[in-house]
Amino acid sequence: MAGMSDIAYFKTETSDRLFAERLDTASDERLALVLSKIAEHLHAVVRETRPSLKDWRAAIAFLTEVGHLCDDRRQEWVLVSDLLGMSTLVDALNSDRPERATPNTMRGPFYRADVPLMQHGENISLDRAGTPVDVTLHLRDLDDRPVSGARVETWQANAEGYYENQQPDLQPEQNLRGHFVSDETGRVSYRTIRPSGYEVPKDGPLGDLLAKLGAPLCRPAHVHFQVTATGFETLTTQIFDREDPNLGKDPLFSVKPGLVACFKDSKGGSDAPLMLEIDFYLNPTRQEPDA
Secondary structure, eight states, rough: OOOGOOOOOOGGGHHHHHHHHHHTTSSHHHHHHHHHHHHHHHHHHHHHHHOOOOOOOOOOOOHHHHHHHSSSSOOEEEHHHEEEEEEEEHHHTTTTTTSSSOOOOOOOOOOOOOOOOOOOOOOOOOOOOOEEEEEEEEEEEEOOBOOOOOEEEEOOTTTSSSOGGGGTTTTOTTTEHHHHHHTTSSSSEEEEOOOOOOOOOEEEEHHHHHHHHTTOOOOOOEEEEEEETOOOOOEEEEEEETTTTTTGOOOTOOOOOOEEEEOOOOSSSSTSSSSEEEEEEOOOOOOOOOO
């Protein structure tokens, strides 16, 4: 039996280490390390901010409210992760690429895998509601060679800032969605409309809290893409409207160098569609070393 001298008593300055020691014999060393690091930083925050018991009860109530808003149709914890910048951080750490490669962003909650195959030049705006835009994509490898036969999926909000699956009774099924296959020159072309930015949900506990603090909650206008090609890493990214006033305040922290583009006027007159031309540089799949 251990004597009284063997007991590691709780001390505020070493509270996190006391918890970590209890995981020394854990069978899952990676999980134990992650959990002990989380505890280390949480204990450090508590020591630094010294919350009152009332503050701590309020924090627990906040976490409980987040949990109550999670079901098959809504995942409030994902929104918490997004708005705190954690989702983008995890994505960035897992998609480190050469400087020339187009950077990744999060796919977001409005993606659908069942989008129809469309031919070059087709219009993905089924209701034609908005300013028309002709989009041209050029897919290249890091040596500037065209990437043909790539699957290019795209989806976006409409001119009022809503995705089709947010308004099933107001927008046509599969509106502003589609997938294409790049031609022998690595090119994809189609017509759409200029999207609008939109406000992230603020009817939940974190959105309400950030709104009270005056944090920006309006996403700049953007178009989503996912590019899949043999021999290359899948690219999931967003292209942002250079003229959007919220470009520097994206609440999801997704705006990166190389992902900002200009919707240009064409030379066809005032009634002609705008033009959006984008270059995507794909990163080759990492080769595993021979055993």
